[in-house]
Amino acid sequence: MRDVTRPLAIKLLFGLAALAAIAGSVAVGQTQAPYEVEGRKSGYLFMTPATRSLQDDEFQNPGMFIVERGRDLWNRAEGPDGKSCASCHGDAEASMPGVAARYPVFDPAANGLVNLEMRINAERAAHMKAPPLKYESEDLLALTTYISMQSRGQPVNVAIDGPAQPFFEQGKTFYETRRGQLDLSCGQCHEDRVGMKLRGDVISQGQLNGFPIHRLSWRAMLSRHRIFAWCNTSVRSEPYELGSPEYLALELYVAWRGRGLPIEAPAVRR
């Protein structure tokens, strides 16, 4: 019995040490934006104290496990030239802070918006000749979470002017359109009925600053576009594809709604 349990214990110890290293490096020297800015509230404030402390505690936060995987992927060489993200960007803790707070952005090459997930895949294609990671795969969620985490505490700050402006307007229209058999718009829940109980859930402002989040009721990590698809399906509307232009425009608008809120990835939600 001992021979079996001891390696497991050692593995666990190593795992914890790795988590501690990640946790320590991020907490240092960053100012934390408040969870509420001019009436805009993070989903964090709608969670119970128990769920909040699960998020706050690096060792208990169930999203931290994927962060470890994300760091491995960051450093793992792929493609014919044997390059990794780190080959170009070095230490993510030095090069990535602030990035997640700015996305999605207008990308002249794509002549449209790109979000973090799509930027990761574009970088892989251009500089590593590596195949794209599937949307919502463990690997893409892991890298997105790892990169987002480098911006923890920084205020969401997306550009909505210039070439981004028409996409912003498109996202706003999406947000305000009643849709599906239940005939409800995003805003009818996340603006007009905030704090009310919808069955067993308390409706939050539907902010994006915590993403990717760990959803306790699903025991899973999910991306921003995955929650859009869930909210669409909940009103019996046909969802769009993850990564679609419709969801990118919506992502820009919803991110702007939460301007100033701190990046929290990986946040823990009900």
Next chain:
Amino acid sequence: MLELAKTILAAAVLALSAAACGAADLAAYRVENGGVAAPLTDEPGNPARGRQIVRDMGHVTCLICHRMPIPEEPDHGEIGPSLEGVGSRLSVAQLRLRLIDSKQVNPDSVMPSYYRTGGFTRIGAQFEGRPIYSAQQIEDVVAYLALLKDK
């Protein structure tokens, strides 16, 4: 023999495609004085069945938004008013219209229309052409709500 088989097959294909696109014809109804007085079906509503239907997740349970005298369900929403005593506040005709299409009572209502098939934006493919409730389910739920009297 072959002809007969072909006819049967054709009929079966027709039936299948009708089921697949689910174009359920809605029973006609007339709105008068803020209500629908005539039942949608010949069979009278069954309140026990109605109580089952309103709890059913597959039929957009009313509990998403309303408190109801159904203590065995743990989570009741608070988007709409409590339905306790609603049978004393509203007539059967008013209850029926409220369920069929709440937007004819209040155009800004967030309550879904349970017996309507048109006028939706990007409705999920499997819901196209099908109301949330059948005519009989409307009657069953109306019969149940009518019994929710003030104590």
